[in-house]
Amino acid sequence: MTTTAKKRLEVRAAVPADVRGIQRLIARVYPGMPNYSLATLRGQINNFPTGCFIALYDNKIVGYCATMRVSKSMAFSAHDWEEITANGFGTRHSAAGEWLYGYEMAVDPKLRGLRIGQRLYDERKELAEELDLHGIVIAGRMPGYARAKRRVDGPADYLDKVVHGKLRDQVISFQLKNQFEPLGVLENYLPEDKQSDGHAAHLVWRNPYVDPDEAPEMRVPRGVESVRLATCQLQARAVKDFDEFIRNIEYFVDVAADYRSDFIVFPELFTLPLLSYETRKLSPTEAIDRLTGYTPRLTKELERMALEYNINIIGGSHPTRADDGDIQNIAYVALRDGSLHTQEKIHPTPNEAFWWNIKGGDSLDVIQTDCGPIGVLICYDSEFPELARRLVDQGARIIFVPFCTDSRLGYMRVRYCAQARAIENQCYVVMSGNVGNLPNVDNMDIQYAQSAILTPCDLPFARDGIAAESTENVETLTMADVNLADLSWARAEGTVRNLRDRRFDLYHIDWDSNPDHAHAPSGGPVPAGGHNAPGGG
Numbered sequence: 001m002t003t004t005a006k007k008r009l010e011v012r013a014a015v016p017a018d019v020r021g022i023q024r025l026i027a028r029v030y031p032g033m034p035n036y037s038l039a040t041l042r043g044q045i046n047n048f049p050t051g052c053f054i055a056l057y058d059n060k061i062v063g064y065c066a067t068m069r070v071s072k073s074m075a076f077s078a079h080d081w082e083e084i085t086a087n088g089f090g091t092r093h094s095a096a097g098e099w100l101y102g103y104e105m106a107v108d109p110k111l112r113g114l115r116i117g118q119r120l121y122d123e124r125k126e127l128a129e130e131l132d133l134h135g136i137v138i139a140g141r142m143p144g145y146a147r148a149k150r151r152v153d154g155p156a157d158y159l160d161k162v163v164h165g166k167l168r169d170q171v172i173s174f175q176l177k178n179q180f181e182p183l184g185v186l187e188n189y190l191p192e193d194k195q196s197d198g199h200a201a202h203l204v205w206r207n208p209y210v211d212p213d214e215a216p217e218m219r220v221p222r223g224v225e226s227v228r229l230a231t232c233q234l235q236a237r238a239v240k241d242f243d244e245f246i247r248n249i250e251y252f253v254d255v256a257a258d259y260r261s262d263f264i265v266f267p268e269l270f271t272l273p274l275l276s277y278e279t280r281k282l283s284p285t286e287a288i289d290r291l292t293g294y295t296p297r298l299t300k301e302l303e304r305m306a307l308e309y310n311i312n313i314i315g316g317s318h319p320t321r322a323d324d325g326d327i328q329n330i331a332y333v334a335l336r337d338g339s340l341h342t343q344e345k346i347h348p349t350p351n352e353a354f355w356w357n358i359k360g361g362d363s364l365d366v367i368q369t370d371c372g373p374i375g376v377l378i379c380y381d382s383e384f385p386e387l388a389r390r391l392v393d394q395g396a397r398i399i400f401v402p403f404c405t406d407s408r409l410g411y412m413r414v415r416y417c418a419q420a421r422a423i424e425n426q427c428y429v430v431m432s433g434n435v436g437n438l439p440n441v442d443n444m445d446i447q448y449a450q451s452a453i454l455t456p457c458d459l460p461f462a463r464d465g466i467a468a469e470s471t472e473n474v475e476t477l478t479m480a481d482v483n484l485a486d487l488s489w490a491r492a493e494g495t496v497r498n499l500r501d502r503r504f505d506l507y508h509i510d511w512d513s514n515p516d517h518a519h520a521p522s523g524g525p526v527p528a529g530g531h532n533a534p535g536g537g
Contacts, residue, residue, distance in 0.1 A: 011119050014045050014052040014064065016368045021061035022054065022106075029106045033192070036088065039365055039394050039511065043089035044104070046366070046373050046395020051093075051100070053123045055107075055116045063116040066090060066104035067124060067136075069097030075137040076183065081190040081200075083504040089393040092500050095220045096492035100128045102138040121178055128207050135207045138180070139189050139200035144169040146195050155185045155199040172201050180205045220492045225484040227371045227398070229430050229467075230256040230264040233451040234316075235475035236436040238276035242294065245274055246301050252477055257309035259479055262371050265432040266316035267449070268379045268404040269329070271298060272434075275441045284355040287441070292321040299332050299340055306334035312369055316402040316432065317345060317378050319358065326359040331376045331402060333367055341367045345378040346387060364511075366394040372484065377421075379403040382414055382429075386509050388421040392499065397484050401431045404447065411448045419465060422454045424498050426491050428467070428482050429454040435473045448473060453480045458494045460486040 014022065019041040026035050044066045045052045055063030068090045074097075085103045086092045102124060107116045128136055145158050148167060152158040161167040163182055176182075180203040189200035206212060232252045239245045249266065256264040274294055275287050282290060295318065302315045315332040322328055329345035329352065344361020352358040364387055366373035375391030375398070382388070382401045391399060401418050405411040414431065422429040433449025452469035455461035460483070468480035491499055 009055065009057050009114060009116075011053055011055045011063070011123055013050060014054045014066075015049070016042050016045055016373070018054055018061060019045070022064045025061050025064055025108060026106055028108060037511070039390070040088045042366060042368075042373070043091065043394040047090040048093045051127065053120055055119060057108075057111060057114070057116075062108035062111050062114075063120055064104065064106045065102065065120040065124065067100050067102045067127070068093035069131075069133070070094060070099055070101045070137075071097050072099055072134070075099040075101055076204075078186065080186070080188060080505075081139065082508065086393065086499075086502070086504060087508040087510075091393050092502075092504075094492045094497075094500055095488045098134050100124060100131075100133050100136045102136055117174070118178070125205065125207075128205075129209055132210055133207060134210050134212065136180075136205045137183075138175070138203050139186050140175050140180075140203050141171045141193060141196050142169055142199055142201055143171055143195040145199065146197050149197065155187065155197065159185055159201050172203075175201070175203050178205065220489045223485040226481050227263070227484060228259070228261045228479060228481050229398070229428070229453050230259070230261040230477055230479045231430050231432040231451045231453060231468075231470070232256075232264060232266050233432065233449055233470045233474065233476050233478065234267050234270055234434055236273055236434050236438045236447060238438065239273050240277055242274060242297060245271070248273075249301075250305055253305045253309050253311060253313065255477055256479070257311045261311060261479060263312045263314065263369075263374075263398070263400070263430070264477075265314040265400045265402060265430055267432045267434040267451075268317045268402040269319070270316035270402070270434065271318045272441055273438060276438055281440055285357060288319050288327060288356040288358070289321075291319045292327060294318070295320050299334075302332055302334035303338065303340050306336050307338055310336050312336055312371070314376060314400045314402065314432075319356065322359075327357060328361055329358050329378060330361075331378055331400075333374075333376065335367075335369055337370065343367070343376040343378070345381055347380045347384060349380050364390055366391055366396045372397055375399045377401050379405070379414060382421060383417045385417075385421065385424065388425055388427075389509060390511060392425040392427055396427060397487050398428045398430065398482075399425075401429060403431060403433045403449070405433060406446050406448060408448050411450065415450070415452070418452075419454050422465065423456055426456045426458075426487055426494070426498055428487070435475060451478055453478065453482070455482065456487070456490055456494075458490050458496070460489060 019038050022041050048068050051067040053065050054061050162169045162172045183202040186200045186202045188198050191198040306313045313334045317329050317331045319327050320330045331343045333341040346360050348358040348360050366375050373395040375396035403414045418429045418431050431452050433451050434447045435449050437446050450472045453467040455465050455467050457465040468478050470476050470478045
């Protein structure tokens with residue numbers, strides 16, 4: 001008789017679905033310190049999925065570590081935690097980096113005896129060996145320094161005494177046991193780490209299977225990670241009822257699915273034709289209130305079509321009444337796995353706010369899809385560069401921009417900004433707009449659009465940064481294949497490398513409701529009852 005025993009402890013690659021469990025772990029490991037936001041954790045995993053690991057004990061996350069690939073110059077030069085980790089998101093990861101940089105290590109304090117930290121470090125070493133990297137660089141905590149400060153001549157002297165066995169530091173001693181060698185001290189690495197007086201030990205582990213004198217040739221392969229995108233430039237037309245409206249939408253979903261598109265995006269406020277069969281003329285506030293009543297039926301139909309046609313649908317945007325009574329402009333994203341996601345418009349235009357009393361949302365996060373994380377910026381939101389940067393920090397490689405503009409001037413504002421977002425974030429941007437007009441429907445008097453699929457401007461992409469675009473003001477479906485692997489190449493080896501070259505020593509963006517920084521390094525296992533905060537080794 002044979003039995004199958006269930007593993008109680010395992011270490012595996014982290015996935016975005018783990019972020020809440022990781023956040024709870026961080027709260028247990030670093031009580032009283034600011035935690036990572038879910039957005040930051042998503043960014044760490046999405047930006048280098050094979051470099052983040054979790055340990056599970058009885059299916060509970062009890063350990064986590066995050067790494068990224070960086071160049072030798074970045075790894076070995078003086079730096080601080082915010083600067084090298086891109087404020088914790090890990091977006092300075094380079095697929096051409098020849099060194100692995102560890103910037104987070106957290107182990108449940110109740111399970112120190114299971115050598116979880118050791119297991120996570122072993123995973124890091126195996127990854128470095130598998131990728132033929134030169135080794136691992138970390139900034140390890142020095143939690144004994146504050147207590148010994150009066151007995152040593154500064155942090156460098158403290159590190160030297162620990163290395164030579166004259167003092168013991170629970171973290172540094174652990175790193176030395178793991179064959180890490182000291183490079184020196186990174187002063188003011190993270191001021192919030194009071195036990196280390198803000199400093200960190202700069203440590204390196206060298207891969208024994210790589211010749212240290214051999215010049216690195218870390219070229220990023222021009223692989224293929226193809227995604228087919230479809231953008232629907234939709235004619236605003238009168239309909240006799242809700243079912244006719246859905247038939248019009250389903251036609252384009254069907255066509256895009258027949259062409260085996262992975263995504264189709266519809267315009268902003270694409271549900272306004274539902275007002276065309278009202279029996280009397282409605283005031284702007286009455287009209288928008290009437291539209292909100294269609295929300296349950298609309299979302300049900302989007303979910304149905306996504307499943308039946310095996311396609312991810314970005315449902316433009318639709319006015320929706322929130323629980324607090326406010327009306328928001330919301331994009332409904334129905335994925336072909338049956339899930340439904342939402343993205344609020346953050347910035348209503350003056351017109352929306354005045355005529356329809358639409359309020360701005362306060363949440364902006366990526367949506368995980370079977371083609372990787374994506375983001376949605378509804379029309380005016382594309383004109384605020386910090387929003388796209390937040391999505392890309394979380395790992396978005398495609399940003400969808402449903403828009404609704406009445407004139408060419410309005411359209412060009414969105415178009416120029418969308419192209420800028422593609423260039424500065426080295427990502428794809430997909431625009432979808434309305435054309436035509438709807439008599440007797442306020443704010444749909446005239447429409448102007450030229451929907452497009454935009455790319456960065458570099459060697460692997462279209463010479464003008466346009467993968468495909470529609471003819472102006474004609475109802476049509478426009479499609480293009482894009483290669484997500486080209487983005488990885490551009491970010492690592494492109495003519496310019498906007499994401500990696502940001503000056504985090506000078507500036508960064510904080511999302512006020514979810515502060516993503518103020519973490520301290522954790523270079524290794526923390527003694528029970530000790531106080532560490534996220535970040536580092």
